[in-house]
Amino acid sequence: EDQVTQSPEALRLQEGESSSLNCSYTVSGLRGLFWYRQDPGKGPEFLFTLYSAGEEKEKERLKATLTKKESFLHITAPKPEDSATYLCAPRTDKLIFGTGTRLQVFP
Amino acid sequence: DAGVIQSPRHEVTEMGQEVTLRCKPISGHDYLFWYRQTMMRGLELLIYFNNNVPIDDSGMPEDRFSAKMPNASFSTLKIQPSEPRDSAVYFCAQPAEQGNTGELFFGEGSRLTVL
Numbered sequence: 001e002d003q004v005t006q007s008p009e010a011l012r013l014q015e016g017e018s019s020s021l022n023c024s025y026t027v028s029g030l031r032g033l034f035w036y037r038q039d040p041g042k043g044p045e046f047l048f049t050l051y052s053a054g055e056e057k058e059k060e061r062l063k064a065t066l067t068k069k070e071s072f073l074h075i076t077a078p079k080p081e082d083s084a085t086y087l088c089a090p091r092t093d094k095l096i097f098g099t100g101t102r103l104q105v106f107p
Numbered sequence: 108d109a110g111v112i113q114s115p116r117h118e119v120t121e122m123g124q125e126v127t128l129r130c131k132p133i134s135g136h137d138y139l140f141w142y143r144q145t146m147m148r149g150l151e152l153l154i155y156f157n158n159n160v161p162i163d164d165s166g167m168p169e170d171r172f173s174a175k176m177p178n179a180s181f182s183t184l185k186i187q188p189s190e191p192r193d194s195a196v197y198f199c200a201q202p203a204e205q206g207n208t209g210e211l212f213f214g215e216g217s218r219l220t221v222l
Binding site for chain 2: 031032034041042043044045046049087089091093094095097098099100
């Protein structure tokens with residue numbers, strides 16, 4: 001059975017305090033790993049796609065990396081506006097979303 | 108291009124009532140997805156369409172749920188009769204570009220509360 005686990009469930013950071021979010025997955029026939037950001041009361045918003053182990057993608061303070069069983073979302077020197085829930089989703093014939101990491105960044 | 112538009116944004120109803128959620132997708136895109144999000148189970152795929160045809164409805168929880176896409180500009184998700192455990196946020200989503208079913212553009216959701 002396909003499974004996705006994100007950790008931690010919640011993370012509180014001081015502004016400028018770097019950290020990483022983890023996405024562990026067990027799926028058959030992986031066709032990419034996708035990261036989304038979701039703000040309260042909104043739909044998820046696409047961030048990154050990773051297709052092969054060793055691949056990295058960056059966007060502002062965020063960097064996503066991929067291994068054969070995990071993906072990490074590294075947040076460098078976060079700001080309060082980075083506060084959101086971050087969702088990962090490996091794709092087989094469809095996206096399988098994790099339950100997310102709720103990130104709060106305090107000034 | 109206003110994006111994926113969902114209505115109603117909020118719905119409060121009583122157990123046993125029929126609920127219809129609506130989605131107006133971006134015209135010309137080939138896939139349409141319906142998701143449900145709860146705190147306990149996260150974001151779950153209910154059903155998806157390709158060129159208005161239902162492809163996979165294995166995520167639809169039971170026969171009380173049905174979805175239609177009569178044309179490329181409109182889709183509905185219906186729950187009849189509704190139950191309190193159906194309370195959730197329901198999202199409609201489309202690929203940001205033709206055929207890319209991983210990069211999705213989501214509507215803002217319909218929050219359903221069944222009392």
